[in-house]
Amino acid sequence: MKAGVITFPGSNCDDDCRYSLEKSAGFEVQSIWHKESYLPPELDLIVLPGGFSYGDYLRTGAMAAVSPIMAAVKEYAEKGGLVLGICNGFQILCEAGLLPGALVKNQSYGFVCRDVVLEIASSNPWTQPLTQGTFLSLPVAHGEGRYVIEPPQCQELEEKGQILFRYKENINGSTQQIAGITNRGKNVCGMMPHPERASDLRSHDGLKIWNAIGAILRERK
Amino acid sequence: MSHLVPDLQVSTSQMAKGLGLSGEEFEWIEKKLGRKPNFAELGIFSAMFSEHCSYKSSRKYLKRFPTQGKRVLQGPGENAGILDIGGGWAVAFKMESHNHPSFIEPHQGAATGVGGILRDIFTMGARPIALMDSLCFGSPKNDKTASLVKGVVKGIGDYGNSVGVPTVAGQTFFHACYNQNPLVNAFALGIVKKDEIFKGYASGIGNCLVYAGAKTGRDGVHGATMSSKEFSSDEELERPTVQVGDPFTEKLVLEATLEVMRAGLIVGIQDMGAAGLTSSSFEMAARANTGLEIDLDKVPTREKSMSAYELLLSESQERMLLVCTPEKLSRVQDIYAKWDLHAEQIGVVTVGHSVRMSKDGKQVVDLPVEVVTEPPRAERTMMAPSDLKQRWFIDRNRLLSGSIESKFDRHMEAFNFANPTSLVEQFDSMVGNRTEGGTFDDAAVLRLRDIPEKPMRIAMTVDGNPRVTWLWPLEGGKRAVAEAAINLALKGVDPIGITDCLNFASPENPEVMWQFSETIEGISLACEALGLPVISGNVSFYNETDGKPIYPSPMIGMVGISEGRSKLAHTQFHSTALELALIGSPEGGLGGSLFCSQWLQRDCGQPEETDLKSIIRMLNFLSKLRSKRFDYSCHDISDGGLIHSVLEMAFFSRFDCIGAEISIPQETDVDGFLFGESIPRIVLGFDSAEATEVEMLANQAGVKFTPIGIVNDKGTFVLKQGGAKVLEKQMAHLKESWNNRWRCFF
Numbered sequence: 001m002k003a004g005v006i007t008f009p010g011s012n013c014d015d016d017c018r019y020s021l022e023k024s025a026g027f028e029v030q031s032i033w034h035k036e037s038y039l040p041p042e043l044d045l046i047v048l049p050g051g052f053s054y055g056d057y058l059r060t061g062a063m064a065a066v067s068p069i070m071a072a073v074k075e076y077a078e079k080g081g082l083v084l085g086i087c088n089g090f091q092i093l094c095e096a097g098l099l100p101g102a103l104v105k106n107q108s109y110g111f112v113c114r115d116v117v118l119e120i121a122s123s124n125p126w127t128q129p130l131t132q133g134t135f136l137s138l139p140v141a142h143g144e145g146r147y148v149i150e151p152p153q154c155q156e157l158e159e160k161g162q163i164l165f166r167y168k169e170n171i172n173g174s175t176q177q178i179a180g181i182t183n184r185g186k187n188v189c190g191m192m193p194h195p196e197r198a199s200d201l202r203s204h205d206g207l208k209i210w211n212a213i214g215a216i217l218r219e220r221k
Numbered sequence: 222m223s224h225l226v227p228d229l230q231v232s233t234s235q236m237a238k239g240l241g242l243s244g245e246e247f248e249w250i251e252k253k254l255g256r257k258p259n260f261a262e263l264g265i266f267s268a269m270f271s272e273h274c275s276y277k278s279s280r281k282y283l284k285r286f287p288t289q290g291k292r293v294l295q296g297p298g299e300n301a302g303i304l305d306i307g308g309g310w311a312v313a314f315k316m317e318s319h320n321h322p323s324f325i326e327p328h329q330g331a332a333t334g335v336g337g338i339l340r341d342i343f344t345m346g347a348r349p350i351a352l353m354d355s356l357c358f359g360s361p362k363n364d365k366t367a368s369l370v371k372g373v374v375k376g377i378g379d380y381g382n383s384v385g386v387p388t389v390a391g392q393t394f395f396h397a398c399y400n401q402n403p404l405v406n407a408f409a410l411g412i413v414k415k416d417e418i419f420k421g422y423a424s425g426i427g428n429c430l431v432y433a434g435a436k437t438g439r440d441g442v443h444g445a446t447m448s449s450k451e452f453s454s455d456e457e458l459e460r461p462t463v464q465v466g467d468p469f470t471e472k473l474v475l476e477a478t479l480e481v482m483r484a485g486l487i488v489g490i491q492d493m494g495a496a497g498l499t500s501s502s503f504e505m506a507a508r509a510n511t512g513l514e515i516d517l518d519k520v521p522t523r524e525k526s527m528s529a530y531e532l533l534l535s536e537s538q539e540r541m542l543l544v545c546t547p548e549k550l551s552r553v554q555d556i557y558a559k560w561d562l563h564a565e566q567i568g569v570v571t572v573g574h575s576v577r578m579s580k581d582g583k584q585v586v587d588l589p590v591e592v593v594t595e596p597p598r599a600e601r602t603m604m605a606p607s608d609l610k611q612r613w614f615i616d617r618n619r620l621l622s623g624s625i626e627s628k629f630d631r632h633m634e635a636f637n638f639a640n641p642t643s644l645v646e647q648f649d650s651m652v653g654n655r656t657e658g659g660t661f662d663d664a665a666v667l668r669l670r671d672i673p674e675k676p677m678r679i680a681m682t683v684d685g686n687p688r689v690t691w692l693w694p695l696e697g698g699k700r701a702v703a704e705a706a707i708n709l710a711l712k713g714v715d716p717i718g719i720t721d722c723l724n725f726a727s728p729e730n731p732e733v734m735w736q737f738s739e740t741i742e743g744i745s746l747a748c749e750a751l752g753l754p755v756i757s758g759n760v761s762f763y764n765e766t767d768g769k770p771i772y773p774s775p776m777i778g779m780v781g782i783s784e785g786r787s788k789l790a791h792t793q794f795h796s797t798a799l800e801l802a803l804i805g806s807p808e809g810g811l812g813g814s815l816f817c818s819q820w821l822q823r824d825c826g827q828p829e830e831t832d833l834k835s836i837i838r839m840l841n842f843l844s845k846l847r848s849k850r851f852d853y854s855c856h857d858i859s860d861g862g863l864i865h866s867v868l869e870m871a872f873f874s875r876f877d878c879i880g881a882e883i884s885i886p887q888e889t890d891v892d893g894f895l896f897g898e899s900i901p902r903i904v905l906g907f908d909s910a911e912a913t914e915v916e917m918l919a920n921q922a923g924v925k926f927t928p929i930g931i932v933n934d935k936g937t938f939v940l941k942q943g944g945a946k947v948l949e950k951q952m953a954h955l956k957e958s959w960n961n962r963w964r965c966f967f
Binding site for chain 2 (some may be wrong): 019055
């Protein structure tokens with residue numbers, strides 16, 4: 001399995017993602033610089049890591065979303081390739097139009113870093129074999145993680161099984177406590193929690209996400 | 222305003238005075254140069270002779286510190302100290318104050334404090350992996366306190382979170398002596414391969430002097446001088462001297478700089494911190510015993526028509542000065558350009574020992590390096606405070622009056638006894654994927670995932686007790702070091718060295734100088750006894766406003782390591798069925814305790830002297846305990862005594878039903894047992910099956926073992942004396958007030 005981790009200026013979880021994907025998930029990892037126009041060949045997964053790309057200036061993720069590499073990421077996603085955005089990566093995917101909705105300042109207006117309990121919202125390839133109603137514990141660390149979306153679109157997410165998990169306690173004011181979603185094709189996924197921080201340290205629930213991705217890839221091959 | 226004076230105008234002693242230089246210093250400069258300095262040069266002297274840059278009052282005393290040791294790769298004098306941790310790797314760490322800027326503008330002041338200390342670390346070639354902070358604020362009743370707390374915490378978070386360096390531990394202390402002068406001390410630690418360490422040397426005649434990073438603006442002009450004088454309350458006027466931080470640029474500078482280092486492209490490097498381009502250029506030339514020629518017109522600026530004076534004294538953030546050979550210059554520039562940053566050659570390394578600078582084709586600065594970097598020392602007089610003995614007076618009658626319950630209730634109201642979660646959660650404590658625990662308690666523990674062949678842990682803590690130091694500076698210094706060592710040992714690591722931040726009032730006050738010198742003696746005695754070198758540090762004087770001095774506040778940052786990654790000891794109670802023992806003296810000294818301050822409404826009493834031999838015995842005990850591999854919870858007893866320690870262990874446990882029952886040992890002073898703070902004393906919780914073994918280990922190590930009660934699932938806190946219940950409280954009620962105490966800020 002081969003994963004590409006993109007580094008934008010201001011990304012700061014890129015190294016953590018590389019480490020975790022290599023050591024805990026068994027991926028071969030290739031670093032990708034945001035100024036590149038092409039992706040390396042034969043990638044099974046692209047990860048947009050957390051951090052503060054472009055210092056969160058303008059809007060979180062807004063400037064990274066128009067980086068040269070993002071055109072290639074869109075093309076990769078349109079062809080069905082797996083794309084995972086974590087934290088700032090989720091924000092970038094929303095800004096790039098690859099995922100619906102937007103992430104805005106937490107309701108508390110403060111940054112929050114803690115382990116949170118997440119409830120699996122649907123049976124989804126990104127969390128398989130976990131079933132609806134089971135729980136995961138993963139860390140979050142964000143100041144702008146409040147997921148907002150219009151009610152009709154939200155209903156659509158719900159009906160199509162695109163909601164991955166919800167915060168058990170609504171830490172940031174997200175619509176319907178949503179913490180992670182996928183696109184309609186379920187090949188693009190965005191989540192505020194950090195699985196890479198919980199795969200061999202703290203909890204091991206991050207591994208469950210890596211294992212689910214491994215399972216998707218095995219099914220495809 | 223000063224910047225309207227032309228650079229080349231010959232200065233007068235009046236102008237010198239206006240920039241904080243004394244008449245004697247101005248005469249000394251004139252004698253050394255054989256002429257009067259021009260205005261730009263005067264600016265250089267005013268910054269470099271400031272207390273902040275020159276250590277003119279403190280240097281003599283700092284020599285007392287033990288700085289040698291088999292692990293020491295770099296002691297004080299560089300941007301950060303470095304210790305060998307084995308396996309070809311080393312850690313660089315340092316702590317620094319940003320007190321004055323944080324009072325004027327809390328958010329930017331604290332943010333740039335974090336930025337500055339991070340640059341000190343990566344300047345040495347080390348990748349920063351952890352931050353800590355020590356924060357002292359005024360009384361919560363003071364009008365300014367809430368906004369200062371909010372601003373400082375937000376500033377630290379915004380900067381550290383964005384750069385991606387976790388804030389893993391810290392301490393927060395509220396006291397009225399900081400009403401007009403909060404303390405913001407930031408600690409950073411980085412890791413580096415032993416053969417990839419860089420230093421601040423401008424070596425190699427003909428080499429290029431390169432300016433890299435953010436452009437220069439007018440912000441922070443004269444920050445170093447500002448930090449070296451007392452405040453008056455009209456601090457508004459000082460606002461332009463506070464720097465503005467940009468963590469995004471810092472992150473880019475960090476990555477680009479480590480990249481040019483790893484590519485082997487540079488000879489020496491220093492960040493532009495206090496006194497900006499001035500201190501970095503002169504200090505790099507001084508270390509390498511070389512000269513420099515600098516063309517100030519080449520300095521990238523973001524404002525028009527800046528004078529030489531302003532360019533030299535700007536403290537714009539996120540800037541580095543580095544030296545490389547001419548053939549490597551273009552590769553250095555390419556790497557910075559990759560990260561969208563400037564890297565401009567602004568000068569060359571020359572023979573001789575002078576720094577010459579030109580602006581608009583005219584020479585504006587020509588100064589011998591040593592005249593600037595070796596200012597005359599300020600001889601300060603010292604005197605013990607005349608009221609020291611009165612401070613030691615304790616009103617015994619009042620101490621004897623009152624029931625256990627009334628004392629307990631008052632003790633619970635202490636503002637410093639609070640759940641720090643609402644503050645700590647604003648910091649990303651996990652980025653970097655190394656943080657194993659300890660973020661809320663005695664010491665933070667990180668795994669070093671960077672050395673695959675050698676599993677290791679590193680732990681760090683910051684400690685200081687200003688109340689004890691005010692009452693007895695020698696003991697305050699000793700206790701800060703000893704307590705830090707115990708905090709690390711509780712986490713199963715061996716301490717290897719310290720850094721310090723010495724926050725004091727005006728050195729022109731003989732009583733302050735006495736406090737300073739005594740504190741250093743105390744720190745040194747403890748470090749010698751425990752075999753710990755002081756490898757870096759910072760002195761912050763003039764922490765007073767309108768003549769109101771702060772308490773002497775030495776803050777110690779201590780680092781420890783352990784081989785392997787065995788199971789971590791718990792701080793919180795890990796079960797609802799435990800036996801509790803007190804390790805160390807059953808009675809703690811009350812002098813300088815939080816209890817005295819709460820019950821007698823006055824900071825008072827002579828703190829009990831710390832016996833350093835007993836500290837070593839306690840460290841041995843903890844190290845033996847660790848090798849036993851059974852589960853236990855342990856927490857030290859310090860601020861707040863045994864009562865606060867036991868309650869913290871209960872409050873942090875994951876059991877809602879947790880309860881504790883404590884029996885006051887016979888023939889023991891009740892207040893000393895419950896509230897005493899002398900060290901070393903530890904609360905230990907363990908399974909009853911292990912009791913005999915724990916007691917045996919204590920006996921072997923020569924530390925006292927006293928059974929004091931049990932942990933249960935009854936949800937109450939009970940005190941017993943002679944078998945009879947003397948106090949019973951609902952744990953949930955106690956916890957609620959502890960939880961809510963600092964909520965008022967956020």
